[in-house]
Amino acid sequence: MSLAAAARPALAADPALRPVISFHGVGKTYPNGTEALHDINLSIFQQDFVFLVGASGAGKSSLVRLLIREEVSTSGRIFVDGQELSRMARRRLPRLRRKFGIVFQDYKLLPRSTVAQNVAFALQVTKPGQRHLREKVEESLWIVGLEDKVHKFPDELSGGEQQRVAIARALVHRPPIFVADEPTGNLDPDTSWGIVQLLLQINHRGTTVVMATHNREVVDLVRRRVVAIEGGRIVRDEAQGQYLREGDATLVSGGNR
Amino acid sequence: MSLAAAARPALAADPALRPVISFHGVGKTYPNGTEALHDINLSIFQQDFVFLVGASGAGKSSLVRLLIREEVSTSGRIFVDGQELSRMARRRLPRLRRKFGIVFQDYKLLPRSTVAQNVAFALQVTKPGQRHLREKVEESLWIVGLEDKVHKFPDELSGGEQQRVAIARALVHRPPIFVADEPTGNLDPDTSWGIVQLLLQINHRGTTVVMATHNREVVDLVRRRVVAIEGGRIVRDEAQGQYLREGDATLVSGGNR
């Protein structure tokens, strides 16, 4: 048992310290027969900062998809804020999803809306009737450094700029849980580091952060809880970046997969 | 002037050593008014291995787009294999593009074709009547480690798997010029390293390789020519990875862009 996972169960009776997210023996088999996840057990508490790491195809995105119920687990149970997801009625999904700020691996921007509309849309959906909409949208875009792209359309942006729009959209409604699937894949090291600093800040202010990433530098430097997935199973769950040291050996040996 | 760029001009008279790709004072302004590139001068010779680096939105993808004439330059001249691109007739574009193997930043896979069909399609287009189609496709997919995903559709793949299909598609017809736009953004370090090893191999066998990337580790370890772009201008063109050392300072200071 890792440090992070082992430290808390004793406190689970205290409702304030009940995990925000918990997976109990969760498995996911896609309709085409691919078994993406097996027997996942995972508890994430409020204000946790969790890195999900693992090779390509390990199951990180699948785990994120289960979390926001984009997909339904085929076995086990998932709780978010005490609610069991697989038994949740379809009409209650919007409320669940509004708790999250999500950066999808493929961004999922509305192609026919401008950058500002993409961000504003998410704010309107999650907090209908919000005041100072425009200011909040502009602030959010300023944070990711896109204040001069406000009225551009997604296909007029570079890859990294699109990724930052996705990040701005996920942050704009100040969600209690921030989930990002490889949010720095198309960002240069400096910009990536800026984003990570930002996530550390919002985490410090109380937001739970779950981030699937391949960025070894970031994982190593930030030194937070790391959950490693391999072939659909959690193979490590550690509070600090031992991952990097092991990984270094692989990097130098440079094996073909 | 950098080592790579300075070493060759004297030999330019020798047709064998004429640059495969050359940019002469090239600028690109998109229809929406964004000036993506200014006065780009760049010569790439056969068997060169060139990294394009630069911050998000610097203009790397724009340069790649000009190269395959997905976009037309708004000023200056671009030569590929001695042909000037802006004066090329539309019907000759297919022949130009078949010289390239291209990995797009957003992959550009056919969504309703299987992995095998996506790769086979590119081979059929570039080398009509090719024999042993299936074997070549399978070999190419085996190289990127997707032999068990042959009959899946792109949206049944993880982000990294899709990226590897794009790489397999670009390699399958053994193009003389391989152009990759951020081909390891969604790959874990080990897989990334495998891909880079592969590119080094094909480069060794004669293929010209141009690779836009944010992956600092790779640029540093491979130690080949690095062209750095900033705000649409080439700011450095060096034979070795001094980029990394400078970058390190930024990484540690961790500025918000």
Added chain:
Amino acid sequence: MITLLATLRFTLVSAVQNFWRNLAVSLAATCTMGAILLFIGGILLGTHMLNQMLTAEQAKASNIKIYLEDGVSLGSIANLQSELRADPRVSAVHFENKDDAAKEASSQVENFSESLKVLGSNPLPASLNLDLHRLADLPAIDTMARRNAIVQRGNLATDYNPAIIDKLQTLITWAWRFAVGFLIVFGTLSVVIIMISIRTAVLVRRREVEIMKLVGATDWFVRGPFILEGVIGGVIAAAISGTVIAAAYKPAVDHLRSTLFFFPLSYDGSYLAVVALLLFAAGIGLGAFGSYLGVRRFLTV
């Protein structure tokens, strides 16, 4: 309250924006709908004209001549005449005496007046000519007339010819069946085509709908703009087809009337208003319902 207003505003703005940004597809759906509404409107007006014509023809055809015995008193004829006038099925009664009958016959038959002169007396009977409201009442009136004492006995009591009347009635029934059948077939077809075209249009936006849902939008939040967009398209389609029909109706009537002067057509403005109303209702209904069905299947994310 603010929430609701904001959502409504969003819905309206999105709908108009979507319509504009997707102008090609929107116009495709709108044009299809417009063409169909035009046809429906055309058929409605066409059947109306047909109805006018058939009603007039029926009125023309639905008259009966009751032959009277020679030498009955004018009083009893007047009696029968007023009795028939009181009958609700009869619209007009006209008395024709023996001289009128002879005049009519000589205008129709060659050399008849000469024959009459040779004959010395007029063999043709006086008659009462009745116009009925409905063709279907002819047999009953025929039976009734035959029972009256002053009416001629036997086969020739009236000029009612069941065979011809039957033919005419069959023709009318068939014309109606055709019109109604055409309307039903075309109506069904139009709904299917509209659903298909809207579904194709929505297919393009499938990804958008999914993204909206994943970000936390409710079904109605997603649906709203699409349905409103459908309604906008429907209203435009109805406006276009309505204008075309309204503009074409009067010239068509005038032209048909002047060329085919034996067709008793008239311009019926109030019916045109009804058609226009129907077109708008159909456009809005089809647009909204089509969009609703079109989006529904993508909302399951």
Added chain:
Amino acid sequence: MITLLATLRFTLVSAVQNFWRNLAVSLAATCTMGAILLFIGGILLGTHMLNQMLTAEQAKASNIKIYLEDGVSLGSIANLQSELRADPRVSAVHFENKDDAAKEASSQVENFSESLKVLGSNPLPASLNLDLHRLADLPAIDTMARRNAIVQRGNLATDYNPAIIDKLQTLITWAWRFAVGFLIVFGTLSVVIIMISIRTAVLVRRREVEIMKLVGATDWFVRGPFILEGVIGGVIAAAISGTVIAAAYKPAVDHLRSTLFFFPLSYDGSYLAVVALLLFAAGIGLGAFGSYLGVRRFLTV
């Protein structure tokens, strides 16, 4: 050669696959096209039936009665009769003597035979009844007949009534204009609808077309499968609409003939074959041309 075969194979496989994978959109386009072809076929058959009817009605209407002077010799009548028979515009000649005329008159006019008896002699003239091939030849025949010595002088020389003939001819002209106009309007509309629906279907594949082009495909390599797909859709649409029309034609004719027995309809198998051929040609042409237009604008990458 191998290249060509490989490309052809690719084209065929892609076309069929695209059709299947996009079944919803493909079927949408196919159904629209099928519905339109059904209508076009229906109109073609309908106008054919109308034509049959009008031809028969024309034949019925295009007869003329030439009244002969009393007491002309049978020889000169036979002369005139054979002369008229030789005329290419005349299809049949029938002699009616004074007794036949009287019989016909008494069957039409009440008490006529009584009048005749009183009169002692028959005032009605003998006549030659001509059937013409074409209604339009009536005036010429009328003029010609009046010049013959044995034909009665004056207004009553023939029973040719220009007013009625004009009305009938106007009616026929108008019926044709309606049919042709309907066909033109509907044909144009159908091409537009098909183009729109195919363009919408292609819109979904816009990205695919762009990707193919960027990888190095030629325009024809990209176009091929789409055009073939359009052709497949067109053939299916033609097959469906052709089958429906072929199946419905005979029962429709039988039914119309038995119910509306005064319409001289007949089942015309060879015309049906022509219609079927036309439908297939139209389906293939529309499908291919629509796809060609639909893809064209996305090929500029």
